[in-house]
Amino acid sequence: MKQAIDAYLQAKIGAEKDFQTDWEAHRYLVRGKMFAMHATDKNGREILTLKLLPEHAEELRELHKDKIIAGYYMNKRHWNSIYLAENLSDELIKKMIDESYRLILGGFKKKIQREIEEGET
Known part of the structure; x- marks a missing residue:
């Protein structure tokens, strides 16, 4: 995976990385809730899977056929997988990461958010 993407993911407040x-x-993850996953598909192609609003996820799959697919081994409505070897802009990938992070963070109670x-554990 591009080092810049990994660094961007890990720089999110409260983000933890595991294998x-x-x-x-x-x-x-943020407090045990996953917002991104980096893996390979059954053909060994590198993918990054992110949670998105269902309508946005579908729109991106339509706009970027064969580069962005329904979440690999995930809920197809809420998750998209990006083929990292394809020519998608870092800006687009970062926007998708931001949305995924916001959705996961938004699922916590306000106190936890x-x-x-504030960087508390």
Whole structure:
């Protein structure tokens, strides 16, 4: 994976990175909730999977056929997988990462969100 993308993921407030052995994937989490996953598909192609609003996820798949697909081994409505070897702009990938992070963060109670934003564990 591009080092800049990995660094961007890890720079999110409260982000933790681990390796899920069963999935052979690196996961990026906030308080145990995954907002990104870096793995390979069954053909060994490198993918980054992110959570998005369903309508946005579908729109991106339509605009970038064969570069962005429904989430690989994930809920197809809410998750997209990006083929990292394809020519997608870093800006687009970062916007998708931001949306995924915001959705996961938004799922926490306000008190927990404040704790995360203030860097409390």
